[in-house]
Amino acid sequence: MAFTPMIQQYLSIKKNYEDAFLFFRLGDFYEMFFEDAKLAVKELEITLTSRDGGDKERIPMCGVPYHSADHYIQRLIEKGYKVAICEQVEDPKEAKGVVKREVIQVITPGTVMNESSLQPKQNNFIAAISMQSNRTFSLAVVDMTTGEAKATANLNERQVIQEILAFECREIVMSTTMDEPFVQTLKQQAFFALSYEDQEEVPASLGNLLAHSTEPAIQRTFGKLLNYLNRTQKRSLDHLQPLEVYAVHETMRLNEQSRRNLELVATIRGNHKKGSLLWLLDHTMTAMGGRRLKTWIEKPLINEAAILERSSVVETFITHFFERETLREKLKEIYDLERLVGRISFGNVNARELIQLKQSLAQIPEVKEILRSMNQQTLKDLVKDIDPCEDIHTLVNQAIIEDPPISITEGGMIKDGYNQTLDDYRYVSRNGKTWLAELEKSERVATGIKSLKIGYNKVFGYYIEVTKANLKFLPEGRYERKQTLTNAERYVTPELKEKEKMILEAEEKTVDLEYELFQEVRKKIKAHGERLQKLARIISNIDVLQSLATVSDENNYVKPHFSHARTIHLTNSRHPVVEKVLPSGTFVANDLSMDTSCDVLLITGPNMGGKSTAMRQVALSAIMAQMGCFVPADEAVLPIFDQIFTRIGAADDLVSGQSTFMVEMAEAKEAITEATDQSLILLDEIGRGTSTYDGIAIARAIVEYIHSQVKAKTLFSTHYHELTALEQVLERLRNVHVGAIEEEGKVVFSHKVLEGAADKSYGIHVAELAELPHEVITRANVILADLEGGVMAANGGQPVGSDPQNADPIIHETSVVPDQEKTSTEQLTFFVAPSEPSEEKQDKLTKKEKEVLKDLKAIDLLAMTPMEAMNQLYTIQTKLKSKSHQ
Structure with a gap:
């Protein structure tokens, strides 16, 4: 195809950025062509046009204005796309042929720096992953907006995905040779962009970032990420902090399900912050404190000394109410230092943001004094580490005016007195304009023309304007005509030309010099980026600790104590979030105790009785305690848990094609195979997604396995009352139940956790509360009575004594298959208690059959393991088969 030179230039650049929209600068617009244009029209809801590109057919085209491009870029990034910014890199006036253009930056979901595309209290991580020959993975993550860099290694596939989810990475970088099945697994997640980079050698200019890592796998993975960032951002990465190497077992492990x-x-329904633990605990006053709090919630500590150090500061803040409130007011005046440093290094900071930096630093001396006044050792240590960066504050204060413009290219932002040359230019500019005002006044006097005026425009410069009615009053020879208007003439004089040259040169040089001076100020501050980042870390930690103290104080939380004997003892424990959203004083607190003699609590009771809430509040108390926060209880003794596993709620995983029951089994499997005796397991209604027999068998087998093999502290709620008999055979299992009272056919939930097993589940009562039709409730009660009485009729599924013509059928969960294809494994049936054979039938039984019945009656199924039950069934079957040979 014979494309025009400009389109050929576009295509040659586009071939290097096939996975991104190419924003191709043409004048005041970024243009897109071909397939980019067609897709952009759909995603941005803009108009598709076309242009002649040299070929027979016109080329699809669309564009967005240069001055408002950020808005459109943000929309594309939020949808997971990448945008390559292609700018003119030479003056069109000096260009020979097509103006030279280059991509100056690729904006991706993981590298976006625009504030409007970011959440203030949420990190924006980009990750790189590598797979070693033994199928273990290494992971490196960077937040370009704050400079944070972290890495870990020796992860299995499940662990690396869990870490990616925990960091909420928006983009994943990998080699082009990455294992394809693993790539497909990542693509199923569908909420982050995938990018590719094969260069793994750490750039020499960034080698200092690896001072704390000697692990080759980590170095290669981090190198991959740095090379990708260098290639796409095409600018300094000096603000990146030294790589922090961590191991997943160094903090409490919480998988995505937990x-x-x-x-x-975030909440399960709606994925909202409000209603989550983060929402409850977030009384931070700074954006960086909010981000740090989120990290603490998702990665609680397991080092007791570190936990106690945090909780002691929280306790100090609680006991110093007035100092804490003053501190909060000071923190409120501190802007996002982490992201300000990032923007300074990245080169997209403006003068107003430097004023924000100055205002933030102005608060630090008072913050130090407040902390010092509390006279607590940990705070004293913090005070020693706080660098107020007074020299940076002084620099900005001397250089930048208090209310500068947003633009840094139009002047008006550097203070008088900061630079002598700039002051000289400004003197000329200001006094030149004064001279022009005096010239206008003197010319009016000299000519007698009161309407004479001196003006300026960009095309003709300065001029003297005289209406045509007054032209006769002008003296000969001194006025040179410059422009003719309908009702006036414009002139210049030699004096005006001279002043014009002087003023315009001064104004142009003033703007250029201000930009240069601003860049110098930015460069000087950038050199102190590490100091500012350290200060930001300390302030964010202080902000989180005061937030935890504020929440603990307001809600009467208690300082937890930690048990080395794996004891759980909670007095008047509450669910922190549920308590907050309910009317004051209506939440029912509960006691819960699990000493060395109890590893498993089997919880029975009705739906809506509070089983799940009671389970969750134990886990939340553990997480809060290991963050360093106080917990919602009157007294709290807890172990330090290494992991928390939960299986609560039911949901299909449609993406991977897994049913609710399959998801339940997968999550249960992860819990019982990954947990240790230092873990906490919450399992809610295991086995409910299959037939009753299967469900009871699986639930019991899991309880037994946890009790005998895992030995983790476990809360197991169930509606299978048959499991309550396990208390007699499993020495470290105890029954508890949530209370309910039946009054006049109605159920009243007490939401109290009580000792012992529940007597019934009240499922039909809950259905009635949900306002199912009266006919359904009535019929359910009839069916329940029949099932509990074990008198299911054989005539088409009708209850005994009912009229087959009028009664509704009882539907059996039975596979419908041809008789010759039916097998016992294809049928799912209700759990129906076996009825005694009639005397007439018993007379017809053989001696062997009567013995078998006697054996069956003597069996205590609930005291047997699944394998023992299978062996007993085999024995009985063998006896029955043997009669034909007698």
Whole structure:
């Protein structure tokens, strides 16, 4: 195809950025062509046009204005796309042929720096992953907006995905040779962009970032990420902090299911912050404090000394109410230092943001004094580490005016007295304009023309304007005509030309010099980026600690104590979020105790009785305690848990094609195979997604396995009352139940956790509360009575004594298959208690059959393991088969 030179230039650049929209600068617009244009029209809802590109057919085209491009870029990034910014890199006036253009930056979901595209209290991580020959993975993550860099290694596939989810990475970088099945697994997640980079050698200019890592796998992975960032951002990465190497076992491990089920940072329904633990605990006053709090919630500590150090500061803040409130007011005046440093380094900071930096630093001396006044050792240590960065404050204060413009290219932002040359230019400019005002006044006097005026425009410069009615009063020879208007003439004089040159040169040089001076100020501050980042970390930690103290104080939380004997003892424990959203004083607190003699609590009771709430509040108390926060109880003794696993709620995983029951089994499997005796397991209604026999068998087998093999502290709620008999055979299992009272056919929930097993589940009562039709409730009660009485009729599924013509059928969960294809494994049936054979039938039984019945009656199924039950069934079957040979 014979494209025009400009389109050929576009195509040659586009081939290097096939996975991004190419924003191709043409004048005051960024233009897109071909397939980019067609897709952009759909995603941005803009108009598709076309242009002649040299070929027979016109080329699809669309564009967005240069001055409002950020808005459109943000929309594309939020949809997971990448945008390559292609600018003119030479003066069109000096260009020979097509103006030279280059991509100056690729904006991706993981590298966006525009504030409007970011959440203030949420990190924006980009990750790189590598797979080693033994199928272990290494992971490196960077937040370009704050400079944070972290890495870990020796992860299995499940762990690396869990870490990516925990960091909420928006983009994943990998090699082009990455294992394809693993890539497909990542693509199923569907909420982050995938990018590719094969260069793994750490750039020499960034080698200092690896001072704390000697692990080759981590170095290669971090190198991959740095090379990708260099290639796409095409600018300094000096603000990146030294790589922090961590191991996943150094903090409490919480998988994605546990974070979701416990609603740590977002609710299950709606994915909202409000209603989550983060929402409750977030009384931070700074954006960086908010981000740090989220990290603490998702990665609680397991080092007791570090936990106690935090909780001691929280306790100090609680006991110093007035100092804490003053501190909060000071923190409120501190802007996002972490992201300000990032923007300074990245080169997209403006003068107003430097004023924000100055205002933030102005608060630090008072913050130090407040902390010092509390006279607590940990705070004293913090005070020693706080650098107020007074020299940076002084620099900005001397250089930048208090209310500068947003633009840094139009002047008006540098203070008088900061630079002598700038002051000289300004003197000329200001006094030149004064001279022009005096010239206008003297010319009016000299000519007698009162309407004479001196003006300026960009095309003709300065001029003297005289209406045509007054032209006769002008003296000959001194006025040179410059422009003719309808009703006036414009002139210049030699004096005006001279002043014009002087003023315009001064104004132009003033703007250029101000920009240069601003860049110098920015460069000087950038050199102190590490100091500012350290200060930001300390302030964010202080902000989180005062937030935890504020919440603990307001809600009467108690300081937890930690048990080395794995004891759980909670007095008047509450669910912190549920308590907050309910009317004051209506939440029912509960006691819960699990000493060395109890590893498993089997919880029975009705739906809506509070089983799940009681389970969750134990886990949330543990997480809060290991963050360093106080907990919602009157007294709290807890172990330090290494992991928390939860299986609460039911949901299909449609993406991977897993049913609710399959998801339940997968999550249960992860819990019982990954947990240790230092873990906490919450399992809610295991086995309910299959037939009653299967469900009871699986639930019992899991309880037994946890009790005998895992030995983790476990809260197991169930509606299978048959499991309550396990208390007699499993020495470290105890029954508890949530209370309910039946009054006049209605159920009243007490929401109290009580000793012992529940006598019934009240399922039909709950259905009635949900206002199912009266006919359904009535019929359910009839069916329940029949099932509990074990008198299911054989005539088409009708209850004994009912009229087959009038009664509704009882529907059996039975596979419908041809008789010759039916097998016992294809049928799912209700759990129906076996009825005694009639005397007539018993007379017809053989001696062997009567013995078998006697054996069956003597069996205590609930005291047997699944394998023992299978062996007993085999024995009985063998006896029955043997009669034909007698």
